[in-house]
Every structure is written in C-alpha cells, then in structure tokens.
Amino acid sequence: MADIEVARRSASGSFILFAGNIISAAILTVTVIVVTRLLGPAGTGAYTLLLVFPNLLQSFVGLGINTGITRYAALHLSKGEPEVARRLTFHGLIFIFVSGIFLFFVALGGSSYLSSFVLHRPDLTGLSEVASSLILVQTLFQSVNAALLGFGAMRPIGLSTIAQAALKLVFSISLILIGLGVLGALLGQIVGLLVAGAVTGGVLYLRMPKRLATSRRTFGNDIHEMLRYGVPVYIGGLAITVAAQYVTIVLSAIANNVSVGYYQAAMYFIIVINNHFISAIATALFPAFAALQGVKGDTRLAFGYSVQYMGYFIAPSLTFALGAAGPLTRVLLGAAFVPSSAYLVLLCVAYLPLMMGLSAQTPFFNGVGLTRELMYVNIAGAAAIFVLAPLLSTVMGFGIPGLIYALLASNLLMAPLGLALAIRRARAIVFFKPMLSTLGSALLALIAVLAVQLFVAEPFEALGVDIVVYLSVYLTAMPFLGGVGVPDLERLDAAISGLGFFSKVILPILKFERRLLKRKVRVPNTTSSHPAPSNE
Known part of the structure; x- marks a missing residue:
C-alpha cells in the first residue's frame, strides 16, 4: 500500500491548500466579474497595462x-534539523525584503x-x-507564504x-x-496584499524561534547556498515572466x-482556472516532493499520480x-465583453498542454x-514566445490571435x-x-455542449444547460474510457476523506464513478490500470 500512502501525502497537503484557494478563487472570481463590469473594456485594458512593470520587476526580487x-x-525539517531550516529562512527573508525595497524605488x-516610451x-x-x-506588498505576501510553505503550514x-481575496x-x-x-x-x-501579508508575517514570526541555532555559517554563506540552488529556478522563471509581460x-x-x-x-478565465485552482495543487506538491526526497521517498510515483489527478481538473x-x-x-461579464469570447476559445486551446503535467513539472x-x-524548459518556452509573438502578431498580421x-506554441x-x-x-513515471x-x-x-448550443440560444439558459450536460457526459465517460479506475478512486477517497465540506462534495462523485465502473463488462478489482513499481 506504499503507493496509496504516497498519494495520500501528496494530495492531502494539496487539498488543504486547495480548500483555501477554492474559496479565494471564488471570491476573486466575483471581484474580477464586478470590477471588469464596472471598469468596462477601456478601463480593464488600462488596469492590465499598469500591472506590466510591477509584475516584471517583481520577478527580480530575491533572485530565486x-x-x-x-x-x-522542507528538506531540513524532513531530516530532523528544524534549527537549520529556521536560520536559512530568516536570512533569506532579509535578503528578499532588501531587494524588494530597492526594486520599488x-x-x-x-x-x-x-x-510614455514603452507602453x-x-x-x-x-x-x-x-x-x-505593488512590488513592496507582493514581496511581503509572497515571501512569508513561501516560508510558511516550507514549514508545512498549509492552513x-x-x-x-x-483574506487577501x-x-x-x-x-x-x-x-x-x-x-x-x-x-x-x-x-x-494593494490594501489586500498589505493586510494579508502583515497578518501572515505575524504568524510566521510566532513560528520562528527567538534564538537561532548556533552556527559558524554567516548570512553570506546561507544566501550563497540558497542562490546556488535557486539561480537556475530564477533564470527559468524570469524568462517566463519576461516573456509573459x-x-x-x-x-x-x-x-x-x-x-x-x-x-x-478572456485571460481572466484562464487565470482563475490555472493560477487559482490548479496552482493550489501544484504549489502544495513542491514541499511534498522535497520531503519525499529527504526521506528517500518514491518521487517518481508521486509525480505520476500528480500529473494524472491534476488532469482531472x-x-x-x-x-x-x-x-x-x-x-x-455574456452572462458573467456582460454584453460589452462579447468580443472576448473569441479570444477565450483560442486561449483554452493554447493552455490545453497543461494536461501533460506542465503545472506539476515545476514543483x-x-x-x-x-x-x-x-x-531549460522555461527558457525554451520563453524563447518561443519572444520569436513568435512579434512574428505572428505584427509581421504576419494576425494581431491579437497571433x-x-x-x-x-510555447506550451506545446x-x-x-x-x-x-x-x-x-x-526516472519519473507518467501514466499516458x-x-x-x-x-x-x-x-x-x-x-455534447456544442450540440446543445444549436438548440438553446438564450445565454443564461444555455450556460445552465451546458454545465449539466458537460458534467454528465464527462463523469460518465471517464470510467468507461479508462480515465479513472478502482485503484484511483481508492487513492482519491483516502486522500480527501475528513476534509469537511470538500469531501462531502467530492466523495459522492467518487461513489458515482465507482458505480459506473461496476457496470463495465470487465473490471479488474485487484490490479491497477497502471501498476505501481516495486519499492524494494
């Protein structure tokens, strides 16, 4: 049952964060809808452009x-060295805050x-x-959360x-x-990030010891060690951030x-799906992988399950x-944003490669x-954007679709x-x-959804019917096409049991899938559709 334990450890932390992110995502979705409606297309465009340079410079904060x-x-805690973990965290936060203040100026x-000259x-x-x-408040919010994540403080x-949302x-x-x-x-x-970051910083302070471990290692030694690890991550992440901006x-x-x-x-829909829902799972997987490495756990198997189960969302x-x-x-943003639907279709296609584990690869x-x-992966994706974005949009004249x-192309x-x-x-395992x-x-x-829309024209009615039809077809097809098997349901059941409201929502779906599996002509009850490797 070692494979189920790995799935439990990876997914349980993910769903604790997922619970928080699903609530914040719902709040942020409401915010996006209302703010976008109030600002209108022109105001939304101006707001988008104003975030370009703060987001760009934010990527330089801390250098990884x-x-x-x-x-x-996470690694030193898994080795039973909490004082080392805390000392490194303290020194890292000082470095981050100093760089954030500099980049703000x-x-x-x-x-x-x-x-005037760029935008x-x-x-x-x-x-x-x-x-x-935004650079100052994002530095505060992101750094203290990164520290808490390493200490496994998901709640x-x-x-x-x-709170921030x-x-x-x-x-x-x-x-x-x-x-x-x-x-x-x-x-x-700005206010949301500032208040939430300050409160979270207080929580981190209470978890940090008043006296750090005695060590001959200096501030510079610790920063050098973390930079040596983080610079490749930083360079790749910087390439992607610069490419996006x-x-x-x-x-x-x-x-x-x-x-x-x-x-x-249109991009807001992708942000809600990827940045709020999917990133909750991916972010929680990072310390899980680090801890597994520290105790010689089976990261190969954990990666395979992570890719598969993230694909379900x-x-x-x-x-x-x-x-x-x-x-x-039409329903969420109003008639003024109807032209956005064409861009949304293209963006959904552009981000489908996330299914291939793109979100799980980073953690x-x-x-x-x-x-x-x-x-290497991030630089390759950024290079594709740098070359193709101006070529397709301006030289070839495709404009925004370009x-x-x-x-x-970058995601592919x-x-x-x-x-x-x-x-x-x-030697990661991928269940293709x-x-x-x-x-x-x-x-x-x-x-099925596209077929339904041929007969339902009114947008509010169409959206409701689309949701029902889509979920019915998707959940029914999954067990019969082999997307989910009995062992998968057992792992998911074990992982989410006891998570309160979310388990009450998800467990009935798993029960429905289990009933459908029993209707298949041949259902292997004792073997997995993708047997786990031996841990011997």
Whole structure:
C-alpha cells in the first residue's frame, strides 16, 4: 500500500491548500466579474497595462531565494534539523525584503519613461507610480507564504489567500463605486496584499524561534547556498515572466485599451482556472516532493499520480470554457465583453498542454533538486514566445490571435520537453493512457455542449444547460474510457476523506464513478490500470 500512502501525502497537503484557494478563487472570481463590469473594456485594458512593470520587476526580487527558502525548509525539517531550516529562512527573508525595497524605488523612478516610451500611454504615468507599490506588498505576501510553505503550514497560507481575496473584493469595488475607477482597483489590490501579508508575517514570526541555532555559517554563506540552488529556478522563471509581460507590451503596441480589455477579460478565465485552482495543487506538491526526497521517498510515483489527478481538473475546466465561451462571457461579464469570447476559445486551446503535467513539472523539478532542467524548459518556452509573438502578431498580421498562437506554441514545446527530462533525469513515471482517456472524456463532453448550443440560444439558459450536460457526459465517460479506475478512486477517497465540506462534495462523485465502473463488462478489482513499481 506504499503507493496509496504516497498519494495520500501528496494530495492531502494539496487539498488543504486547495480548500483555501477554492474559496479565494471564488471570491476573486466575483471581484474580477464586478470590477471588469464596472471598469468596462477601456478601463480593464488600462488596469492590465499598469500591472506590466510591477509584475516584471517583481520577478527580480530575491533572485530565486523564495524557492530556496521553501526547498531548504522542507528538506531540513524532513531530516530532523528544524534549527537549520529556521536560520536559512530568516536570512533569506532579509535578503528578499532588501531587494524588494530597492526594486520599488527603481519602478517609482522609471514610471514616467516606461509609461510614455514603452507602453505608449503617457497618461498612465501617475497611476503607474501608484502601481509601483505593488512590488513592496507582493514581496511581503509572497515571501512569508513561501516560508510558511516550507514549514508545512498549509492552513495559515490558505487563510491568508482567503483574506487577501476578501479584502481586495471589498476595497476594490468600494473605491471604484465612489469614483476612483482604475485607481480604486489598484488601491484595492494593494490594501489586500498589505493586510494579508502583515497578518501572515505575524504568524510566521510566532513560528520562528527567538534564538537561532548556533552556527559558524554567516548570512553570506546561507544566501550563497540558497542562490546556488535557486539561480537556475530564477533564470527559468524570469524568462517566463519576461516573456509573459513581453506579450502584454506587444499587445499595447498593436491594440488600443478597449482591445486590450477584451483580451484580458478572456485571460481572466484562464487565470482563475490555472493560477487559482490548479496552482493550489501544484504549489502544495513542491514541499511534498522535497520531503519525499529527504526521506528517500518514491518521487517518481508521486509525480505520476500528480500529473494524472491534476488532469482531472485541468481537462474539464479548459474544455468547458472553450465550449461555453459565448454564454460565459455574456452572462458573467456582460454584453460589452462579447468580443472576448473569441479570444477565450483560442486561449483554452493554447493552455490545453497543461494536461501533460506542465503545472506539476515545476514543483517536481524544484522538489527533487533538478532546477537546471526546469530552467531549460522555461527558457525554451520563453524563447518561443519572444520569436513568435512579434512574428505572428505584427509581421504576419494576425494581431491579437497571433499572440495567442505564440502562447500555444510555447506550451506545446514546454510540456513534452518537461516530461522527457523528468522521465530521463529523474526516472519519473507518467501514466499516458489515463491522460489520453481523460482528454477523450473531456472532448466528448465538449461535443455534447456544442450540440446543445444549436438548440438553446438564450445565454443564461444555455450556460445552465451546458454545465449539466458537460458534467454528465464527462463523469460518465471517464470510467468507461479508462480515465479513472478502482485503484484511483481508492487513492482519491483516502486522500480527501475528513476534509469537511470538500469531501462531502467530492466523495459522492467518487461513489458515482465507482458505480459506473461496476457496470463495465470487465473490471479488474485487484490490479491497477497502471501498476505501481516495486519499492524494494
């Protein structure tokens, strides 16, 4: 039963974070809908452009130390060395905060030039100066959460994400309604990050000892050790971040604020699916992999299960959004954003390669220490964007769809390359048959949704029918096509039992799948559809 224990350890931590993120994602989704409606396409476009340089400079904060803090805290705790983990965490946080303050002043001083000559929006200079403050508050929020993650403090992290989302909802909407517009949206985000980060920092302080372990190692030694581990992660992550912001910069050059708003409105759906739901699982897997490595656990098997079970969420989320793009944008964002539906369809296709374990590769490579391989994957994906984004959007004249084609090419390159390196360098196990079966089930459900839309025109009614039809077809097809088997249900059941509300939602679905499996002509009750390797 060692394979079930590995699945339990990886998934249980994931679902604790998932519980927090699913609540925060719901709150953030409401915020996105209301704020986008209030700002309109032009305001949404301006808000998107204002975040480009704070997000870009944020990627330079700490030079990858965040990853090192999480990695070494989890690793040393698994080795029974808590004082070493705490000392490294303390020194890493000091380094991060100093670099964050420095980059805040860089952003503040360069706001006028960047707004005028890079974004071609000199009217955004004043707001760009306000947006620079995001670097400070994001540094606080992200660094303390990285530290807590390394110590396995999933509950405080989940609560902090909920608090940040709730504060952003209240302040953003309130400030916009009193007439501050885009400025109100910025201030709401800043306040949410500041308060949540400060409270979470207090929790971290209480967990840190008042006296650190006695050691001859200096601050410089600790920073050097974490930089040596984190630099490959940092370089790869920096490449991806710069590439993502580069897409927005190209977008600012070829489109007005209204068109930028249409694109960003569509991207919000992808952000909710990937950044809020899927990243909850992927983020929790990072310390799980690190701990397994420290105790010589079977990371190969954990990676295989992670890819497979994350696919259960990724495939239906993206294919449903693809099929129901029209009703989704019309109902949630309003008639003003109907043009966004075409971009949403393309973006869902562009991000389907996430099913191939792209989201699981980052925590896996980080957790087992193969950061150089992760760097190769990220640089390859970034290079594809740098080459193809201007080529397809401007030279070949595809415009905004050309930018999305570049994202598709990047993801199609990164996903198989990452899998190949994981299999070759870490001997990771990947269960390809369930992956293909899950995709097949999702595509069948997509076809059913598209067929239904031929007969239902009213958007509110169509969206409700689409949800029912999609879930019915997808959940029915999964066991019959081999996407899920009896051993999978046992692992998932063991992993989520006792998680309160979420287990009450998910366990009936597993029960439904188990009943369908019994109806199959031949159901192997004692063997897995993908037998686990021996741990001998």
